[in-house]
Amino acid sequence: MEGESILLSMLSDSPATPGTPSASASRRRWLGLVIISLGVSLIIVDSTIVNVAVPSIIDDLGITSSQAQWVQEVYTLVFASLLLVCGRLADRSGRRRLFALGALIFALASVLAALADSGASLIAARAVQGVGGALMLPTSLSLLNATFRGRDRGIAFGIWGATIGGTAALGPLLGGWLTTAFSWRWAFGINIPLSAVVIIGLFLLVDESRDPSAARGVDWRGAILSTIGFGALVFGLIEGRTYGWLTSTDTLLSIGGWTWPWTLSPVPVAFVVGGAGLTIFVLVQRVRNAAGRVSMLDLDLFTIPSFRNGNIAAAIVSLGEFGLLFALPLWFQNVRGYSAFQTGVVLLALATGSFLASGLGAAIGRTRSPIFLVRLGIVLEIVGIAGIALLLRADSAWFVTAPLLFVYGIGVGFATAQLTGVVLADVPVERSGQGSGTQSTARQIGSAFGIAVLGTVLFSVLGARFDASLADAGVPEQTRTQLVTAVKDSAGAVIPALAADPSTATIAEDAQQALTDATRVSAATASGFLVVGLLASLSLGERRRRVD
Structure with a gap:
């Protein structure tokens, strides 16, 4: 007995049991998570x-409206089209190295954007920023998947998810403050010192990891096909309302000095190209998988139920998650008359809820499974968005929407983080890059599709309700058409000017009511997507809580 007591004493005095990180190593991992989250x-x-x-x-x-649109959208287009390629590249070249390279590219592109003297140079800088972002997002997930285990993994993904949800809402606030107090150039300039902190922190606090088998070759054909396929698909989704879903609108696609010459919109052409590219991509991957050759995507990953069903659920949930952030800022600024900064302050409730969710998720995760948290998060998202659909009025004050946004933010923090953890839970560490790239791409495709649908719903309802109100008021058809077109094309931005003119104040009230109705219908549609996502989460089953 005495010998047994001595042995137990020695074990308890040892710094760590096998497989358990020491206190200093554990502290280093969590500080590394802070650096990764800052990059994300x-x-x-x-x-x-x-x-x-x-x-x-x-x-x-002095740029045109078409150039302004590309300043906003080229980043998303390049970013989404390269996620899968960059995830696989991280497996091969080293995940920390790729994340640092992405941060460096992002910083250099931010310098170019901040110094841009023309629309063309700014658009080009934004495209390069998209490359940097694509190198960082899936790599961040694979780094977490390779670094954390057991309950710590759930906490790490919770912080990652809170970062995604919270900073998406912080963007308008930060942009409004920097633009108002300093210059729009600081919206890009702020990235430079922060990227430097990320790069230095990565090499001090984050360990390198890679897939040893990935060094055997490169699947260039798969990389090209996936980039074309996903790029064309995302282009069609985000540009459908602008260029027309079937026939071309008055706004024509223009690149450099070339303009789209046909009456058929470029959007259906993009869908055909995207569909064909992705079909050929899958066929090429099947052949390479069967031959045992290195491939861009190991299709065996989809035989893992949690990975396959989790990606489907993630894509569906993303349809409704961030569509609200498209519609609400328009309503706050054009109906309530808030400035960009004031709008950002109200959206801070969403960010606060999302950040709070990381701590709550860790506490609840001690006794409940990740899938429970996923479903709880989706339910809270539905409550928040459905509440806005039911309660929003043209004269609603901030204290009506802020609590609902707070609840919605908690839901985003739960669902985004834990669903990501579920998707990657059974993916082998050496294939984390492929798994992370696939998961990120599924979310981006779902988000782009959701914004496309919700944007179409928003502007269709806005036009129909406003036109009906003007018709009831006896406004002549030609004038009515001009007013409806002006309000729709400006996304409601002309409403404050109409309200300021006493001769059109009544018309402005009709436009405000129409935009309010359209925002409510858009929110109801988003909540419908989330209900489908909740049903899709049932395919994930119920995983037993695992404790290391």
């Missing part, structure tokens, strides 16, 4: 921060 926050904020800076950019650079 940069790329997420930059997808929304420009939205509020566009009017100042137009005034300063």
Whole structure:
């Protein structure tokens, strides 16, 4: 007995049991997570921060509305099309190395954007930023998947998810403040010192990891096909309302000095190219998988139920998750008359809820499974969005929407983080890059599709309700058409000017009511998507809680 007591004493005095990190190593891992989360926050904020800076950019650079649109959308297009390629490249070349390279490219592109003297140079810089972002997002997930295990993994993904949800809402606030207090150029300039912190922190606090088998070759054909396929698909989704879903609108696609010459819209052509590219991509991957050759995507990953069903659920949930951030800022600014900064302050409730979810998720995760948290998060998202659909009025004050946004933010923090963890839970560590790239791509495709649908719903209802109100008021058809077109084409931006003119104040009230109705219908549609996502989460089953 005495010998047994001595042995137990020795074990308890040892710094760590086998497989358990020491206190200093554990502290280093969590500090590394902070650095990774900071890098992720940069790329997420930059997808929304420009939205509020566009009017100042137009005034300063004298760019056209078409160029302004590409300043906003080229980042998303390049970013989404390269996610799968960059995830696989991280497996081969080293995940920390690729994340650092992405941060460096992102920083250099931010310098070019901040110094841009024309629309063309700014668009080119935004495209390069998309490359940097694509190198960072899937790599961040694979780094977490390779670094954390057991309950710590759930906490790490919770912080990652809170970063995604919270910084998406912080973008308009930060952009509004920097643009108003300084210059739109600081919306890009702020990335430079923060990227430097990320790069230095990575090499000090994050260990390198890679897939040893990935060094055997490169699947260039798969890389090209996946980039073309996903790029064309995302282009069609985000540009459908602009260029027309079937026939071309008055706005024509123009690249350099070339303009789309046909009456058939480029959008259905993009869908055909995307569908064909992805079909050939899958066929090529099947052949390479069967031959045992290195491939861009190991299709055996889809035999893992949690990975396959989790990606389907993630894509569906993403349809409704961030569509609200497209419609609500328009309502706040054009109906309630808030400035860009005031709008960002209200959306801070969403960010606060999302950040709070990381701590709550860790506490709840001690007794409940990740899938429970996923479903709880989706339910809270539905409550928040459905509440806005039911309660929003043209004269609603901020204290009506802020609590609902807070609840919605908690839901985003739960669902985004834990669903990501479920998708990657059974993916072998050496294939984390492929798994992360696939998961990120599924979310981006779902988000693009959701914004396309919700944008179409928003502007269709806006036009129909406003036209009906003007018709009831006896406004002549030609004038009615001009007013409806002006309100729709400006996304409601002309409403404050109509309200300021006493002769059109009544018309402005009709437009405000129409935009309110359209926002409510859009929110109801988003909540419907989330209900489908909740049903899709049932295919994930129920995983027993695992404790290391």
